[in-house]
Amino acid sequence: MTNTNFQAALLALGLDRRGRQPLHTQLTEALRHLILIGQAAPGARLPASRQLALDLSVSRQTALTALDQLIAEGYLETRPGAGTFVARDLPDLAPPAAPGPVGPVPEGPQPLRPFEPGIPDMTLFPHAAWARHLDRAWRRPDPALLDRPDPLGWPPLRAAIAAHLAAWRGIACAAGQVVITSGAVETFELLAHAAFRPGEAVLTEEPGYAPMRRALRRAGLGTTPMPVDGDGALLPEGSDARGAIVTPSRHHPTGMTMPLPRRLALLDWAQRSAAWVIEDDYDSEFRYTGAPLPALASLAAEWTIYVGSFSKLLSPALRLGYFVVPAALLTPVRAALAETGPRASLVPQPALARFMESGEFATHLRRMRRIYGQRQKVLRAALARHLPDHLTAPPDPSGMHLLCGIGPALRGLSDTEIAAEAAEAGISLRALSAYWPGGAGPQGLILGYAGFAPERIEAAVIRLTAALRTA
Amino acid sequence: MTNTNFQAALLALGLDRRGRQPLHTQLTEALRHLILIGQAAPGARLPASRQLALDLSVSRQTALTALDQLIAEGYLETRPGAGTFVARDLPDLAPPAAPGPVGPVPEGPQPLRPFEPGIPDMTLFPHAAWARHLDRAWRRPDPALLDRPDPLGWPPLRAAIAAHLAAWRGIACAAGQVVITSGAVETFELLAHAAFRPGEAVLTEEPGYAPMRRALRRAGLGTTPMPVDGDGALLPEGSDARGAIVTPSRHHPTGMTMPLPRRLALLDWAQRSAAWVIEDDYDSEFRYTGAPLPALASLAAEWTIYVGSFSKLLSPALRLGYFVVPAALLTPVRAALAETGPRASLVPQPALARFMESGEFATHLRRMRRIYGQRQKVLRAALARHLPDHLTAPPDPSGMHLLCGIGPALRGLSDTEIAAEAAEAGISLRALSAYWPGGAGPQGLILGYAGFAPERIEAAVIRLTAALRTA
Numbered sequence: 001m002t003n004t005n006f007q008a009a010l011l012a013l014g015l016d017r018r019g020r021q022p023l024h025t026q027l028t029e030a031l032r033h034l035i036l037i038g039q040a041a042p043g044a045r046l047p048a049s050r051q052l053a054l055d056l057s058v059s060r061q062t063a064l065t066a067l068d069q070l071i072a073e074g075y076l077e078t079r080p081g082a083g084t085f086v087a088r089d090l091p092d093l094a095p096p097a098a099p100g101p102v103g104p105v106p107e108g109p110q111p112l113r114p115f116e117p118g119i120p121d122m123t124l125f126p127h128a129a130w131a132r133h134l135d136r137a138w139r140r141p142d143p144a145l146l147d148r149p150d151p152l153g154w155p156p157l158r159a160a161i162a163a164h165l166a167a168w169r170g171i172a173c174a175a176g177q178v179v180i181t182s183g184a185v186e187t188f189e190l191l192a193h194a195a196f197r198p199g200e201a202v203l204t205e206e207p208g209y210a211p212m213r214r215a216l217r218r219a220g221l222g223t224t225p226m227p228v229d230g231d232g233a234l235l236p237e238g239s240d241a242r243g244a245i246v247t248p249s250r251h252h253p254t255g256m257t258m259p260l261p262r263r264l265a266l267l268d269w270a271q272r273s274a275a276w277v278i279e280d281d282y283d284s285e286f287r288y289t290g291a292p293l294p295a296l297a298s299l300a301a302e303w304t305i306y307v308g309s310f311s312k313l314l315s316p317a318l319r320l321g322y323f324v325v326p327a328a329l330l331t332p333v334r335a336a337l338a339e340t341g342p343r344a345s346l347v348p349q350p351a352l353a354r355f356m357e358s359g360e361f362a363t364h365l366r367r368m369r370r371i372y373g374q375r376q377k378v379l380r381a382a383l384a385r386h387l388p389d390h391l392t393a394p395p396d397p398s399g400m401h402l403l404c405g406i407g408p409a410l411r412g413l414s415d416t417e418i419a420a421e422a423a424e425a426g427i428s429l430r431a432l433s434a435y436w437p438g439g440a441g442p443q444g445l446i447l448g449y450a451g452f453a454p455e456r457i458e459a460a461v462i463r464l465t466a467a468l469r470t471a
Numbered sequence: 472m473t474n475t476n477f478q479a480a481l482l483a484l485g486l487d488r489r490g491r492q493p494l495h496t497q498l499t500e501a502l503r504h505l506i507l508i509g510q511a512a513p514g515a516r517l518p519a520s521r522q523l524a525l526d527l528s529v530s531r532q533t534a535l536t537a538l539d540q541l542i543a544e545g546y547l548e549t550r551p552g553a554g555t556f557v558a559r560d561l562p563d564l565a566p567p568a569a570p571g572p573v574g575p576v577p578e579g580p581q582p583l584r585p586f587e588p589g590i591p592d593m594t595l596f597p598h599a600a601w602a603r604h605l606d607r608a609w610r611r612p613d614p615a616l617l618d619r620p621d622p623l624g625w626p627p628l629r630a631a632i633a634a635h636l637a638a639w640r641g642i643a644c645a646a647g648q649v650v651i652t653s654g655a656v657e658t659f660e661l662l663a664h665a666a667f668r669p670g671e672a673v674l675t676e677e678p679g680y681a682p683m684r685r686a687l688r689r690a691g692l693g694t695t696p697m698p699v700d701g702d703g704a705l706l707p708e709g710s711d712a713r714g715a716i717v718t719p720s721r722h723h724p725t726g727m728t729m730p731l732p733r734r735l736a737l738l739d740w741a742q743r744s745a746a747w748v749i750e751d752d753y754d755s756e757f758r759y760t761g762a763p764l765p766a767l768a769s770l771a772a773e774w775t776i777y778v779g780s781f782s783k784l785l786s787p788a789l790r791l792g793y794f795v796v797p798a799a800l801l802t803p804v805r806a807a808l809a810e811t812g813p814r815a816s817l818v819p820q821p822a823l824a825r826f827m828e829s830g831e832f833a834t835h836l837r838r839m840r841r842i843y844g845q846r847q848k849v850l851r852a853a854l855a856r857h858l859p860d861h862l863t864a865p866p867d868p869s870g871m872h873l874l875c876g877i878g879p880a881l882r883g884l885s886d887t888e889i890a891a892e893a894a895e896a897g898i899s900l901r902a903l904s905a906y907w908p909g910g911a912g913p914q915g916l917i918l919g920y921a922g923f924a925p926e927r928i929e930a931a932v933i934r935l936t937a938a939l940r941t942a
């Protein structure tokens with residue numbers, strides 16, 4: 001960095017003579033910027049103020065004011081009789097900007113591949129309406145949005161969720177019982193601290209949602225597996241667990257619905273044991289045929305905690321989920337949130353509240369239900385046409401993925417081997433057996449269809465056919 | 472819920488004859504809605520299709536199509552010879568909406584009171600520009616925003632942060648080294664898993680930021696206190712700690728800057744011990760006089776992790792923070808994020824990226840620096856005028872709060888007693904001693920000024936004066 005470069009940079013300074021900022025302020029900021037980006041090395045000498053004024057066509061007073069300001073800020077220093085210099089004690093500010101050697105940077109995530117499950121089609125999200133709500137919510141924000149945020153979430157969103165649960169799931173709750181989170185894993189972390197004591201055990205479905213189980217263990221809880229039979233999770237005899245986490249609307253990943261008698265037995269156990277039932281109801285809005293069974297939270301609100309999320313209903317990019325707690329748990333939930341700090345951004349919350357209040361959310365869900373129902377039909381028809389002896393795909397009354405059986409043409413191959421063949425062809429199949437510990441589960445393949453347009457589903461089945469016919 | 476109510480609700484159905492949806496679809500949805508909101512009790516009888524068609528002025532085919540659809544979905548059932556009825560097995564859908572008794576709901580957070588520290592003035596946030604960026608980012612979103620999000624954050628935002636750090640802090644890093652989080656506590660949780668092994672010890676400043684220490688302990692790390700003297704944190708002799716978390720730009724809460732020799736000693740220790748230095752640089756952009764000292768991350772990028780946040784620079788409601796890691800840590804950071812899932816919403820990220828790229832962010836920071844500097848002067852002048860013998864407030868070259876000494880007029884009162892007197896008058900003072908374990912720290916009071924307009928600062932000092940004069 002030579003003095004000459006600095007002089008050249010100085011001469012190239014563009015000051016806006018019609019700008020709103022006074023010229024001396026512009027000059028101060030421009031000089032500071034040159035120093036900060038390393039165009040002026042520590043110790044470099046500046047032109048005298050008279051010369052600087054001439055070079056830049058500003059008054060000498062303007063030049064002096066700018067230099068004085070930077071001397072006061074410590075960016076410049078004067079040496080009596082010698083002139084003005086870039087301060088020597090700014091070693092951090094010398095040659096920045098050019099990234100240093102950083103070594104190999106690991107790859108980011110791969111684009112979505114068919115048939116990855118659990119992912120909504122984000123291209124169908126009503127972006128224009130959403131952008132309008134964001135703009136309206138934040139252009140002249142409600143003053144309450146600018147005060148201390150309630151860690152439990154934006155109150156109108158909590159009210160809109162309570163109204164949604166009443167209309168869609170028959171759950172009667174007050175807005176004050178709804179807690180906004182950044183998604184299901186944060187929900188389980190908070191509940192681990194708010195509803196249980198360290199070392200207590202919680203029943204979790206096996207197979208089930210592994211990130212939830214790991215979140216509970218990280219929080220110091222024990223997890224006791226509940227085996228899952230054809231009717232859903234089974235209560236172990238004589239368990240001393242303080243809670244049970246279940247997916248009664250649609251078991252993850254098998255998709256089965258827990259029948260009413262088993263629901264009632266679970267609630268009966270919870271009442272007798274003074275335990276919590278945590279109902280993870282992650283996508284029950286996508287039901288294509290038949291009526292939903294009652295939510296546990298609608299049958300026994302006092303000892304049920306209801307967990308929902310917008311990741312599948314709208315987009316995982318929102319990072320918004322929620323849970324509904326009995327009033328008795330609100331104080332410990334506040335304490336848990338005070339400990340970790342809230343994670344859910346306030347930015348989308350007022351927009352989502354308006355999107356729900358306006359009815360656009362319900363319209364969107366109905367539209368997605370229709371589209372995803374069609375996509376399931378497209379996938380089943382394509383599999384029946386191209387791979388009738390390879391994969392059997394019974395219809396599924398709800399959800400976002402199909403659970404397929406393995407047909408005679410693939411006899412001798414395990415589900416993990418089939419998934420590996422498909423992966424070679426760029427197709428994502430999930431092996432059902434891998435959801436059990438040690439991969440010891442029943443054989444089957446999970447094919448998500450919700451996130452993919454019909455033509456993409458067709459093309460992927462054709463690619464899959466080529467891969468499996470040679471397998 | 473009588474049959475009569477249901478009939479009335481049926482007659483009141485508004486079908487949109489010019490709507491885009493066919494009439495039979497509208498009727499299906501309207502009937503389903505009546506059932507879902509409990510206007511149609513299970514077992515209620517529906518009018519015959521011919522009567523329904525007449526009542527609603529639709530064709531009989533339209534009425535039949537709607538009824539057939541709801542029978543297929545399970546909401547209605549037919550009894551041969553008796554007619555069509557709301558299905559009896561929908562117990563959850565019966566009488567929702569009216570919230571049940573929920574017991575006392577604890578209070579939400581109180582509005583901000585002067586002089587709470589660490590809070591920016593959110594009314595000065597450039598909302599119109601922000602709303603415009605949100606609208607532009609989401610109205611026709613970049614297709615990459617609709618694919619699988621990178622858990623490390625939106626790449627253009629990571630690039631904008633790298634450019635900001637180069638210009639403002641002299642830190643040379645690649646965009647790929649920047650990781651977006653929902654704030655500092657999540658940052659420390661991720662680092663606890665990515666940079667350390669369970670049971671390892673980390674040095675933390677005492678006093679220091681307590682939520683950070685607790686996050687490390689929750690993650691299974693040990694924390695070893697580093698005492699803080701007049702020059703900042705002191706390295707303990709012979710520590711086997713694997714890292715140190717420090718606030719060299721501005722120690723929390725005393726506000727002192729760590730001098731260069733001690734910074735170099737810390738980096739030397741880290742190099743010799745192969746330990747990480749985690750530099751928590753939470754508000755160094757707000758510096759009113761003098762030049763900033765070099766960021767540790769600009770001196771020794773290979774073993775320094777830099778932690779920043781937008782909570783103080785813009786708004787805590789964004790829930791956006793970040794950290795910069797050496798490339799060697801990127802793989803374990805990805806693994807830690809895969810475990811917890813990302814928490815930072817994608818919604819504000821493209822808007823913030825544009826806000827930074829356009830230069831509006833830098834302009835906002837400079838504006839806030841000017842305003843907060845003035846507010847510090849206003850607070851000091853008001854204290855000098857009204858409480859010259861009660862509180863001494865030396866000027867502070869940076870930050871968002873003043874650390875005041877206790878004057879002779881309050882002799883005999885501890886800082887916690889003074890804070891309690893002030894709280895009675897609706898004024899928030901923080902006792903310095905309470906930042907040390909057991910409240911054993913030096914006496915002093917912390918007064919945040921950034922979040923409060925000058926007239927509010929004046930009025931609050933007058934209220935405080937009345938409270939302390941009678942104390």
